[in-house]
Amino acid sequence: MTKNSKFFWIIWGISISLLLTSCAKKEDLVLLGEYGSLTGVTATFGKSTQKGIQMALDEINQTGGIEGKLFKIIVEDDQSKPEEAATAVKKLINQDKVLLILGEVASSRSLAGAPICQEAKVPMITPSSTNPKVTQVGDYIFRVCFIDPFQGEVMAKFARNTLKATKAAILKDIKNDYSVGLAEFFTQTFEQSGGTVITEESYSEGDIEFRAQLTALKAKNPEVIFIPGYYTEVGLIARQARDLGITIPLIGGDGWDSPRLVEIGGEALENTYYSNHYTPEDPRPEIQNFITKYKEKYNEIPDAMAPLGYDATWIAFNAIKLSGILKEENIKKAYTDKPNTGSLMEAINTESNRQKIRDAIAQTRDFTGVTGVITIDENRNAKKSAVVVKIEGGKVRFMETINPS
Amino acid sequence: MSEFLQQLINGIAWGSIYALIAIGYTMVYGVLRLINFAHGDVYMVGAFAGFYAARWLKISEEPTFIGVTGVLLFAMFACALLGFIIEKSAYKPLRKSPRLTALITAIGISLFLENAGQLIFGADPKFFPQIITKKNLIAGGGVILTNQQAIVVGVSLFMMIMLQLFIQKTRTGKAMRAVSFNREAASLMGISIDKIISVTFVLGSALAAAAAILVALTNPKIEPLMGIMPGIKAFVAAVLGGIGNIPGAMLGGMIMGVAEVMVIGYLSSTYRDAIAFAILILILLFKPSGLLGGFAGEKV
Structure with missing residues (x-):
């Protein structure tokens, strides 16, 4: 084989693999974002939350998603640093163009990410930031834990x-x-x-x-x-x-x-x-079922961050379902409103759709989660027992x- | 009174760590006129070397004297090797360049070690196993001295004395002093400058590793960025005592440790880092050569 033809084959191989990856990207998944401390001083917070979120994601995708649309969650690590949290949120919004953001655990980092979500009008649900200031950032910021x-x-x-x-x-x-x-x-x-x-x-x-x-x-x-x-x-x-x-x-x-x-x-x-927020010793069936499923999947007893991540994700799914933006007629309309759009996300990720999701989250009442019955109050906080x-x-x-x- | 005594114990234990790190700064400065900013990160590598050695030897399950010494020696050896490599690969090629170039290289090495540490060890903090079972040596009158604190102070003092003997009593030590005094003249007298500089780096880095293991005994959390703050504080301690002067570095370290603990205990923890820099500014204003530093006449 001459040098030139070798070169040709390499180029050919690269183009084919590029083609394949770009095909995979065209798959019509609904994208959500998550930012958390997967490394750094509070690494277990981010990791446990991520496991809870992943469990909720797998469950919804295995049961056919919402209106037949499947979900994908893009995870960004903020290394337990507020400044990295801000960068992660900017990337999720501007580059990945997600519909909704889950995170963070620590209040300092949620306070770094929340103003960016509010500014871009992307709903954010923090699973476990308990400082009151977090949801005071604006009407797109919610939490599923007590304050x-x-x-x-x-x-x-x-x-x-x-x-x-x-x-x-x-x-x-x-x-x-x-x-x-x-x-x-x-x-x-x-x-x-x-x-x-x-x-x-x-x-x-x-x-x-x-x-x-x-x-x-x-x-x-x-x-x-x-x-x-x-x-x-x-x-x-x-x-x-x-x-x-x-x-x-x-x-x-x-x-x-x-x-x-x-x-x-x-x-x-x-x-x-x-x-x-919860204890694994609580006999409530929601908790015990969750623990059984979690143990099966990860072979460990969940701390409180995992069920909070799980609850936050299900509240997000519920709100997306209630908002109706994934109904077939609404998707069709989204495509006609935005001609020349390639993917589903490009079509549905509009300000009015995100506002519909926000409104749906705000209307969450008596949602039976693992960590308790969750009602979102007028200040976008959850009223729950400790x-x-x-x-x-x-x-x-x-x-x-x-x-x- | 018992509170004050307890704070003094806390301060001396903490200060001996600073002293051990400060010696490394001061030795390298004395011989090379270079502030080795990577020194704090060598300290970090020492902690991780000890961590993996302790895990590999399974010391925490059954702490033995030999095991603990083994961990300490392994970490010191690993850091000595690292110091040797850093000097040969990064500083030696720059021996003839302006001093600023070497200083910037030192900062580069520091950043390299910090980020390589995050890559290799991970950014999560690790917990140093308990390689010495805790016992109270003194517990009465509201004052408690644990064997771990005593070991920290004892081992630090032992190493400082050994180093002092080495420098004052051996031929290599004498050569080090000569190089520090006048490099050209020393080389004319047949002293191998390169060899002396290597010895300096090896000794300084080994002491940093010892400091790291001692810190991990009483404060068992280690992570790749742990060397930054102690590095800066120890540098201030070295300047305080008179940079280039080894007993000065010990004194400076002790003063820094006690001052920090007293500020936290009687004022507020928010002033803790401020006190270090306040001391630095004061010493630079009133006695720039440091507490024990001699007058260094500018050569014309």
């Missing part, structure tokens, strides 16, 4: 009534919207119900040394320490607190929920409690359910 004022109240009441504490100390992540907000709401309720927050100390995400703060807290003799942080730091804090001889209960919020928490903190986590769990012998044990007042 921090409620979570702070739950833990304050728990500390006051169940742990009988009157003097609490707080150790918060000063750079994190979620942590600062939660600390504030905890203080409010705790002081209203007769306790005092005697001291507050802070750290920054990524720190590894907390002994200075803990020594200062210890000197004030609190009866309980509230640590509204994420699992990576909480595990280290618990370890160093016990090293310094601090044996009082440590309590926190849903940011603690990760299988890695116990791996990091080990025995130091005895006598700790946190509020969460659970308080305890860590005992390296296992998470259910303590009590607290309903919104």
Whole structure:
């Protein structure tokens, strides 16, 4: 074979493969976007959420999709960084041109992505960002979890009534919207119900040394320490607190929920409690069915992020179905409105369609999800109950359910 | 009072880590007049080398003295090798170029190590296994000193003393001092400059690895970007003590550690990073040669 003909075959091969891939792209899938922390300091949040979302996606595609249209979710990793979250959302909207966006877990990152979604009028549903500011960004931003004022109240009441504490100390992540907000709401309720927050100390995400703060807290003799942080730091804090001889209960919020928490903190986590969206020990059939299916698929017990991701995705599917944009006559109309369009997505991804989806999400009432019955209120938040769990012998044990007042 | 004592213990344990890293900066500066910005990242590689060695040797299941020493030596050896390679491949070809070129190369190596670390080890934080079972050495009067903290301080001091003996008492140490004093004159006296520079990098990098293993004992979270902040802080510590001066780097590291812990304990954690840079500015204003740095006359 001469050199030239070899060259010809290479070019031929490349063109054929290009042709094949471009054919595959023409397949008429409805595209949704997801941004999450698949790597970085809160990697398990993003990974678990992604597994929950993937489960919902597989279920809808296996049952024939909506009006015969199948879905695809484009996943972007933001490395647990707010600035990367903004880039990921911009890519999903401008390059992938998705119809709706799911994410993020952490409030700081949702707050980075939400203004971009709002600006482009792409509906965004966060599965688990609990800071109130997230949905205040605008009318295209929703969530399927409770908000921090409620979570702070739950833990304050728990500390006051169940742990009988009157003097609490707080150790918060000063750079994190979620942590600062939660600390504030905890203080409010705790002081209203007769306790005092005697001291507050802070750290920054990524720190590894907390002994200075803990020594200062210890000197004030609190009866309980509230640590509204994420699992990576909480595990280290618990370890160093016990090293310094601090044996009082440590309590926190849903940011603690990760299988890695116990791996990091080990025995130091005895006598700790946190509020969460759900517990796998809850006997409700929705939860038990979900756990069985999840175990079959991933061979592990889901933390709270997975069912929240799952619920968020089903609420999105439901809204898309209700909006009627995938009905055959509406798709036909979309194609005639936009002549020369190639794919289904190009035709249906219009501002009016996205607004219809937004309206449908806003009308979600009494949706029976895994994490509870979800009703989206006028502020685009979900009203739901919370659970308080305890860590005992390296296992998470259910303590009590607290309903919104 | 017990709170203050406890904070002092925390500060000294934390400061000895800075001191170990600062020595690496100061040694390289003393010999090469180069600020090796990649030093913090060599520290990170040391932590990961120890992590994989500990996992491979399954130390956490049954901590033994030999096992722990093995992990420490392996990490030090891996970093010594890395330091050697970095010097030979990145800095040696630039020996005759302007100093700025070498400085920019150092920043390049630093970025390279950080990103290669994310690629190879992954961006997720890893948790260093407990290679030493925790015990309280002192627990009374509200003050607690764990064996891990004692090991951190003890091993750091031991290494600093060994290094000091090496530099003051051996022929190679004497050669290092000579090169640092006047490179041309030293080479005229028959000292192999290249060899001395390699030894400097090997020693400095091995100490960074030791610091990393000690940090991982008490603060067991490691990730590819963990070297950035300690690297900068240790650099400030080196300048504080007088860059190029080894006892100065130790003193600077201790002062930095104690100052940080006291600021967090008695003021607020938000001032923690500010204190490092405030110290840097003050020292540059009032004693630019550092606490123990001698007067370096400009050669005309």
